[in-house]
Amino acid sequence: MLLLLVALILALGGTMSLQRAFAPLFGLDLAGGTIVTLSPVTSNNQPPSQESLDLAVNIIRDRVNGTGISDAEVARSGDNIVISVPGVGQEDVVKLVGTTAELRFRQVLGIAAAAAQMPTAAPTPSGSPNGTPAPAPTGSPAATPSQSAGSPDPAESGSPGAQSGFTGGKRSFSVMTNPTPAATPTGSAEPSAQPSDKKGEKGDEKGKEKGDDKGQATPAPTPAAPQPDDPMAGIDPTGIDPAVIEQFKKLDCTKKDRGQGAQDDPTKQIAVCDAEGAARYILDKAAVVGTEIASADSGVAQDTGEWLVQLSFKSKGGQEWGKVTTTAFNSQAPRNQVAMVLDGVVISAPVIQEPINGGRAQISGTFNQESANELANQLKYGALPLKFVRSSISEVSSTLGADQLRGGLIAGGIGLALVVIYSLLYYRGLGVVSVLSLAVATILTYQSVVVLGANAGFRLSLPHIIGLVVSIGITADSFIVYFERIRDEMKEGRRSLRAAVEVAWVRARRTILIADAVMFIAALVLYFLAVGGVAGFAFAMGLTTLIDIVVVFMFTKPFVALLARLKFFSKGHKLSGLDAERMSLDTTVRTTAPREA
Structure with missing residues (x-):
């Protein structure tokens, strides 16, 4: 355990060296x-x-x-x-x-998994039995639009999974159509006066005719098999800016920072992640902006009982929306999808089942009430x-906070000194274990704060400092529980120190874990229910509680076991804290008590 602890300290120190971070970041009250x-x-x-x-x-x-x-x-x-x-x-x-940040509607030009992965075979674009590449989103219709528009199953109608062996987020499998009178919105949006069943039938017939005509065309040559780690596998690069393709290849959506809050240029193509970090997209120039949305509400379809989202556009937005949905409808997967981008990430990318004119549309899919309301709010409040x-x-300025920090550190230093003095006076030799354990806890806490600051933006503020100072008492309490258990075993006079250390640990660790679990749960609840300084205090307290468990299990107990092998402690020296006088044992009892090897 001691070697593992040393490895952990060295690993954190190495991380600090690699990132050239040797001091913690400070919050508003300490750094301005x-x-x-x-x-x-x-x-x-x-x-x-x-x-x-x-x-x-x-x-x-x-x-x-x-x-x-x-x-x-x-x-x-x-x-x-x-x-x-x-x-x-x-x-x-x-x-x-x-x-x-403004909500923007962009046609999808390509989709890939969140990060590079190794496919089992060279993929080909879906919707084309001959393996021909998908056409550009502008111009002529797709080879088989009926596959992307007429199928009620999103997995067969241009979902990311069907396109390149990739499974995207749940909203990527949604479909977008004209609203039907059967839908009962929970808000104020009204269904379209023109039902969509006839349009759907016409769309199916139109798609089948186009599919038949396209089926007689001379197939294009099969593209060369892409590299296994190439995210452009199965994606037609026609009409895509090469710079965007390079950005798309380098994009890693598995990281926490997925571009949230980025300001995208509506006049340029972009490569972005989805909000869940499950996919990356190449998107065309913005066709419609969020300010053109008149209303968006969640509702329940009366015929199916499924949750859906209805939205309507203003006059100009409705016209632009009709154009982009027509282009998407006449394109192969994944270009038959229109992505909704908010704050630099894709919040939804529904498949377009039919051209949507008239300024009204609805999004259906695997929604529940919560997810439908969430998407409706995101659409309603575009930016x-x-x-x-x-x-x-x-x-x-940090002047006032610096003065308060100085006072807090002085108070913490005094408290730490009192704990050290008490441990040495009461536990004598065992008190050295307390002091060294506190030193190890201090090192781990400092390293954790620095690493969190470099990687997660963690900044120390006065509430954090308070939480760290309070943790001194929590850590010292764990030592006291263990030491008292050892002394209880020794007082019985039937065990040697080495045996008492092991038996006492079995009894003490349960008490230590329960106490730390209660403290950690309290910190966790406080962190999620509070904001600002109170949440910072809770975070620091939870962090130091975890460090306390690491120190007790990986340093205190193994170190005490090593000390038990020394004659200074095993023979009960007066300065060891385990002498007969302090154990309140009768000399006769100690003499006749059996010894263990």
């Missing part, structure tokens, strides 16, 4: 930063709704503090939103939150639910 106040602006000059403000707070919080531990705070103050970002200047904060203006922006 910037505070921006956003004020909402409504078209009718009326106060904004509470729902729209809460949604705006959530969107901005995800943008500035995706990991939840960087000490950036987004909070409401009346109708205003106050954003506090530590360690960042005004220009960077304005760039981060000053621009509004942010409100337009905001920066009413104030100011930089914060």
Whole structure:
């Protein structure tokens, strides 16, 4: 165990060296930063709704503090939103939150798995029995549009899985059609006056005719088998910017940072990830922007009982929507999909079952009430639910926080010194184990804070410092439980020190684990239910609780077992803390007690 602990410390130290990070990052109160106040602006000059403000707070919080531990705070103050970002200047904060990420609708040009993988065979584009590459999204219809539009099964109608052996997120298998009167929305969206059954039949007939005609055409030459790790396998590069293809190949959507909050250019093709990190996409230029959405609501289809999302567009948006859905309908998979991009990631990429004119559409698929409401809200509030203006922006000095930190460190140092003095006076030789265990816990805590800061944006603030100082008592409590168990076994006079160490550990570890589990659960609940400084305190307390378990199991117990082999402790020296006087044992009892080898 001791060797494993040394390996862990060396591994964390090596990580710090590789990343050239040797000091922790500090939060707003310790390092300064910037505070921006956003004020909402409504078209009718009326106060904004509470729902729209809460949604705006959530969107901005995800943008500035995706990991939840960087000490950036987004909070409401009346109708205003106050954003506090530590360690960042005004220009960077304005760039981060000053621009509004806008929902955009883009045709899908290619899909691949989130990261490179090794296929079993060279894939070919779906929907073409001869293995011909898919045509460009513009111009002539696809070879077999009926396969992408008429099939009710998304897996057969251009899903990512059918296209390149890849299974995307659940929303990638959704389909988009004109709304039917059978749908009962939960919101205010009204179904289209024109039902979609006739259009669907016409679309099927039209697709079959095109498929028959295309079937007589001379097949194109089969493309060369792609490399096993080539994400462009099965994707037709026609009409795609080569620079975007290179970006698509390098894109790794398995990482936590998948481009959330990125500001994409609507006039350019892009390569992005989906929100779940399950797929990467090549998308065409933006065809429709989120500001053209008039309404979006979730509802239940009366005939099937499935949840769906209905949306309607404004006049100009409806026209552009009709054009992009017509192009997608007349294209092969995966170009028969239209992706919805919000904050730099794809939130949905439904298959287009038919050209959608008239400015109304509905999205169906594997939705439940929660996921349908979530997508409806994302569509309804395309970028942010409100337009905001920066009413104030100011930089914060760390002078006050530095003074408080100095006072907190002094208080923590005094507390640590008292714990050390108490351990040495009461446990004597065993107190050395307490001191060394606290030193190991300090090293692990410091390394963890530095590594988290370099990799997850973790920043130390005053609440974190408080949580770390409180952990001194938690760690010392574990030592006391174990030492008292050892002394209890020794007082019985029937065991040697080496035997007492092992028996006491079996009894003590259960108590230590239960106490730490209770503390960790409390920290976990507090972290998820609280925000700001309270959440920071809970995170630090949970981190140090885990470190306490590591130290007790990997250092304290093995180290005590080694000390038990020394005559200084096994013979009960007066300074060992295990002498007969301190054990309150009768000399006769110690003399006649059997000894164990």
